[in-house]
Amino acid sequence: MRPFKYNRPLDLATASNAGTSGSFIAGGTNLLDLMKCDVEQPSQLVDLNHLGLGSISETADGGLELGALATNTTTAYHPIVQERYPILSRAILAGASPQLRNKATNGGNLLQRTRCPYFFDTDSPCNKRVPGSGCPAKEGYSKLHAILGASDSCIATHPSDMCVALRALDATIRVSGPHGERRIEFADFHRLPGDQPEIETSLEKGEVITAILLPADGFADNFAYFKVRERASYAFALVSVAAVARLEGNQLKEGRVALGGVAAKPWRDLEAESLLCDQPCNAETFGNFADALLQSAKTYPGNRFKVPMARAAIVRALSEATHLNQL
Amino acid sequence: MPTKHIGQPYDRSDARDKVLGRATYTAEHLVPDLLHGHVISSKIACGRITHLNTDHALKIPGVIAVLSHKTDFKTARFDLSYKDMDSPPGSPFRPFSTPEVKFAMQPIALVVAESTELARYAARLVEVTYEVDPHNTDLMGSLSESKAGKGLRAGVESPSNRGDFRAAYNKSEVQTSSDYLHPSQHHNPMEMHASIVHYHDEKSLTIYDKTQGVKNSQHYVTMAFGLRKKNVRVLSPFVGGAFGSGLRPQYQLFLATLAALELKRSVKVQLTRPQMFSFGHRPKTHQTVSLGASRDGKINAIFHHAVGETSRFEDYIENVATWAAKLYDAENVEQQYRIVPLDTYTPLDMRAPGGASGLYALECAMDELATELKMDPLDLRLKNYSEEDPSAGKPFSSKALKECFAQGSTRFGWDSRHQRTDTPYGKHRGSGMATGIWDALQFPTRAAATLASDLKLEIRIATADIGTGTYTIMKQIAAEELGLPTESVDAKLGDTDFPFAFIQGGSATAASVGSAVRKACRKVQKQLLKEAGKMKNSPFQHADIDDVVFEDGLLKRKDDPQMQTSLKQIFADRDIDQIDKKCTWTPNLLKQRKYSMNTHSAVFVEVEVDADVGFVSVERVVVAVAAGRILNPKTARSQILGGVVWGISMALHEESYMDNSLGRFINHDFANYHIPVNADIKDIEVIFVEEDDTVVNPLGVKGLGEIGLVGVPAAVANAVFDATGKRVRELPITPDKLFAEP
Ligand SMILES: Cc1cc2nc3c(=O)[nH]c(=O)nc-3n(C[C@H](O)[C@H](O)[C@H](O)COP(=O)(O)OP(=O)(O)OC[C@H]3O[C@@H](n4cnc5c(N)ncnc54)[C@H](O)[C@@H]3O)c2cc1C
């Protein structure tokens, strides 16, 4: 590891300022690993753990505010999250391990970096790590890689489970930076790679995520988080699906589906979702929707399986969310 | 049959120390004034280093040196000096001997500093430029370049042939033929490879090394660096797993020794997890198995052809295609193992080397034949069961495989396997079985025993305990022989000051070390009896060793147990402090020559497959094992459980992914190199079918390290077929393969 300075600010303004020339650290479960691999080389670490950003509270509009520094464990087991936003709880608990979740924070989870193995291996080329060096994943190891929204320069995915649920719930992110506070819609938070895969979010230098805001509706009656992975636990998603729905009898009024493990951001296709509007709840509806969503999928030699797998996972998640099997 | 100590389920005697962190592993030993080395690994797979600039690194305070091929050092000239007990034929890799790069992640420099963090940091500042040559790491693209391996190695036999396979196959009523592939895999013990070289002077060193044989490390270091054995002591009392990775001295030992001798300081070198993927591995292997049978399931033709990878500098061969000829009594058998040299490091024995691979293909092929014949796979195996070893034309010293089939299938409920109805929605259940076979090897072993007047017994052997329970069984056997409680016995191992033992591998340790312990203790017995005979009015004056027993700290006459004396009394009366005995135990080759000695297993597996997404869960495993006498059912069961988990891992999870365009294994950490987690492992039941085998050794022990694994990968693959109707002939059976487009 390269030597670095450690800074522990006690207020947001100081943190933001320090952050313009250093890296924030929250739980450190991702950043420290990357520093050990020499992928991240911050000269200064700015510790966010002493800014009082760890609480979870209800908001005036009936929603819930998740402090950026609340841990994944605290969040997943919070009674309001469990009762009103069970999909979020489910998604968080589908990720990592208890030890990691005890340390991992909500803000850090949003900003965790890709699990592309070339990205971690500094002796391999990688456009995200060293712009212009190439992308060996396209012809190589690409199980964990994108089939949607990728570019020629990078096909990495965002590995989070939590974010997939947040996208389905239409969360908002509150950030605070050198120029004050602002809110970012979840859909606009992560970026697709284009020809600058090294830029992954719309955060500005020095901006701290302070909270994640959940809208009032948590779809507690009709939800599913379905994760396909290579072992029963402690593996990143090949494909994951967060599905929520609003039903009237057997009629689907609204359905939202976010996919993980298939793109550089949790993937939603609002146009395709119109196929879930005012439709009967059945395998055909779900299949048509899945086909529309996956229409623009582009695969690579190592991840062709992901299209049929994603299709199956979408149908499965929607069936579960709408209790189709029990109908 | 269990006796007082042997066959009893003793807890592992080192368990408490391990759990409490009191067992000191290699990298944890405290040595004064220690320097720390960090290895720089090659970025390219093939070529040479043209520049190596260490200026920036050496400017950092606390960085002592950067060693590389540019360092002027003296080591032995000839290949022979670099050979170790497990070397395949060829030229062993010599770190830093030339600027040439022969494989990706080859160690090319060692940064030595006051702390490991500094060394690691400074390593980042060393600039290396290469001249790159084209490389080839692609086994599948190079099958046509395969060659026969030259030379042999301990435990490796040539595949045998009999009859005329081709003619018989062509005439067979039913023919099946399939290709199977499994990837490279790395051992990845929990403990990373490390060596600490404690420098005393330029001729004498004490070395802590992670190894499966201290004598092997000592031999290697003394030969390579021209040192004398009496001046180099190697210790390895606790090993955090190895699975074969410690069978050969790894390069960190060479580098730490080199640095210590060059810098005249003590040096530690510990590899990182990614660097654990930079040396030996189970070779990627492509296999073809063809079976010809009559309609009623009698197999008359077997073809087993395997092609595995090796390096450009050594011919690594293993027993992949030798098992069919032993297991089945078909009259026409053709077996072959060929290798393809690639730009990788030499493969290395990994738990059940060859057997795990070969039986995977063979036992899947048996299942395919059973399907073709519409025959119960178990019946097919019984129909072709070899009562004697047809490959050697000898009887087995013992073979209770039929009993394993019987007990295993009953326990599993094999006959009613398709009557289940409680499978949850969207999931499919399936069952599969396979046979396992492994060698009952043993090697000459020496032992020393010291019995003190307070009846504390110490046993010393330079063997290893890589987590197998060697300490525990050494104590049990010694306690049994001398009639002492196990608490009175201290077992010592992992030290070159102790008598010779071979590397711990091939499932040979319990039999070899156990026999040596027994023999040393028998010598102590004899001495005790002799001394007792000299006591006043001794009832043992003319007694023979067969006329007496040692029990509860007493020496008793068998014909009249009232005629006894306490061992303590013997020491007191004879005024002796202790009895020291040494022995060399060698297998009785004269007797053994007439037999084939093997362990066997029958494996039954039930899987549940989420067919929508291709996820396989192994719900239940029943494995029945015939491996002679069981010394300790508890540690034995643990060995088998571990083996089964390895088998599930091989079937469903493990793969070192070689990126052929970069020539590197790319998933070199535990996030991407998958092994099962606790949630993947469900019900495993182990049955031991004990065999009374007087040929293998006087203890009747065959060894259990590997038999638990072989057979499992095929049984899982066969169960997946049963559940889904899909034959995935490439391991691991990951969800993507169950989704593969036709
Ligand atoms: C072995 C392993 C397996 C895992 N498996 C999964 C899995 O299956 N699913 C899953 O979803 N995740 C998984 N994770 C990832 C884990 O969820 C993340 O590492 C964790 O959420 C990161 O949170 P942290 O607080 O530790 O972040 P840190 O490591 O502290 O920070 C990560 C990044 O976020 C930035 N950052 C952190 N907080 C803020 C903030 N408030 N404002 C601005 N920037 C900030 C940091 O500067 C850094 O760049 C796994 C991790 C590991 C190591």
Ligand code: SF4
């Ligand atoms: S997919 Fe992206 S992160 Fe992976 S190698 Fe290519 S550029 Fe790098």
